[in-house]
Amino acid sequence: xxxxxxxxxxxxxxxxxxxxxxxxxxxxxxxxxxxxxxxxxxxxxxxxxxxxxxxxxxxxxxxxxxxxxxxxxxxxxxxxxxxxxxxxxxxxxxxxxxxxxxxxxxxxxxxxxxxxxxxxxxxxxxxxxxxxxxxxxxxxxxxxxxxxxxxxxxxxxxxxxxxxxxxxxxxxxxxxxxxxxxxxxxxxxxxxxxxxxxxxxxxxxxxxxxxxxxxxxxxxxxxxxxxxxxxxxxxxxxxxxxxxxxxxxxxxxxxxxxxxxxxxxxxxxxxxxxxxxxxxx
Ligand code: SIN
Numbered sequence: 600x601x602x603x604x605x606x607x608x609x610x611x612x613x614x615x616x617x618x619x620x621x622x623x624x625x626x627x628x629x630x631x632x633x634x635x636x637x638x639x640x641x642x643x644x645x646x647x648x649x650x651x652x653x654x655x656x657x658x659x660x661x662x663x664x665x666x667x668x669x670x671x672x673x674x675x676x677x678x679x680x681x682x683x684x685x686x687x688x689x690x691x692x693x694x695x696x697x698x699x700x701x702x703x704x705x706x707x708x709x710x711x712x713x714x715x716x717x718x719x720x721x722x723x724x725x726x727x728x729x730x731x732x733x734x735x736x737x738x739x740x741x742x743x744x745x746x747x748x749x750x751x752x753x754x755x756x757x758x759x760x761x762x763x764x765x766x767x768x769x770x771x772x773x774x775x776x777x778x779x780x781x782x783x784x785x786x787x788x789x790x791x792x793x794x795x796x797x798x799x800x801x802x803x804x805x806x807x808x809x810x811x812x813x814x815x816x817x818x819x820x821x822x823x824x825x826x827x828x829x830x831x832x833x834x835x836x837x838x839x840x841x842x843x844x845x846x847x848x849x850x851x852x853x854x855x856x857x858x859x860x861x862x863x864x865x866x867x868x869x870x871x872x873x874x875x876x877x878x879x880x
Contacts, residue, residue: 613642615653622738623652623835632668632844633660640671643846647719648792652736653846654837658723662686662868665723669870672719676710676871680773690767690869692722696862702770703856706737706827707803708849709871712761714782717849718874724839728863734837735855736847739797741833742826743787754798755879757786758809765803783809788877790850797851798823799877827853839867850874 615624624646632655635643647653660668666686669675675688685691694701709717722734743751763769763779786808788799800808802824808816827833837845847854 613639613646615646615650618652618654618835618837619832621741622650622833623654623736623837624650625654625656629657631660632658633664635671637671644672644719645792647846647848648790648795648851651738651740651848651852652835652837655844655846656840657842658844659842660723662689665689665721665868665870669721669872672721672870673872676713676717676873678767678771678773680768680771685868688870690871691866692856692869693864693866694858694861695864695866698858698861701856701858701865702767703734703854704858705803706824706853706855707765707801708739708799708853710766711784711799711801711804711849712763712766712779712781713873714780715873715875716761716782716784716877717871719846719848719872720869721844721846721872722867722869723842723844724865724867725841726864726866727839727841727843728860728865731857731860731863732839732865733857734839734845735857736835736837737827737830737853737855738833738835739799739827739851739853740795742823742830743796743798745830745833746826751787755785755787755796756810758783759786759800760806760809761804762806763804781806784877785879787879788850789880790848791875794880795851796879798827799850800824801827801853839865850877 666688768774
């Protein structure tokens with residue numbers, strides 16, 4: 600049996616084991632997120648910036664505690680359509696025997712059509728199917744680094760228009776498309792904490808690459824999306840258990856929820872934290 604490889608996150612003591620050598624970790628121990636002090640929160644944010652995906656098992660918290668925790672991470676996006684049934688900070692992620700599809704299928708980065716698209720997302724799962732319902736994650740830094748230097752250089756000159764067709768408020772029927780903003784972002788962005796460069800186009804939101812004509816844009820995006828989907832060595836996969844919490848940093852990560860468990864029920868709650876205007880430096 601392999602001994603878990605333990606490391607420490609940056610300046611603070613967060614021990615973890617690696618999901619893959621460069622991408623994704625599981626935090627060790629049974630410490631509860633709701634008991635984290637400010638130093639641990641900072642270390643968690645830094646570790647997400649460095650490793651992309653953080654998995655924590657056996658996390659017990661109520662919906663209101665998750666909403667309160669969201670404010671410790673930054674400014675949460677709101678879901679006014681919850682109408683008091685859930686705190687506005689929470690987005691219900693649910694599929695069951697009545698579902699024809701599930702949220703989050705298809706590779707995407709959360710709400711990239713926002714002017715300041717999300718940094719961290721935090722998904723807490725309460726009900727999981729007996730098997731299936733995994734979430735796949737792809738490291739957009741490694742995907743970018745795997746491209747030829749010539750294509751990397753070209754991509755760094757481009758911008759993409761992100762439209763809200765994948766926005767949770769549009770998909771839930773709470774808003775019309777014309778009530779939600781579109782935004783133009785660089786095709787390659789730098790992470791504000793690490794400086795790492797990552798590919799920042801995703802099939803869930805991007806309409807077109809601004810500097811190219813429609814056919815060129817379609818061909819280039821298709822090449823890049825294939826690279827995301829097929830680069831299995833740039834990916835990790837999380838199998839959920841009840842009370843698993845996963846954080847991912849949308850600046851450098853895309854994800855894809857597998858909907859392979861119908862008619863079983865899968866239910867969780869996401870909080871999504873506003874980021875900053877993406878830049879390439
Ligand atoms: C999402 O946030 O896109 C949903 C992810 C999931 O259900 O695993």
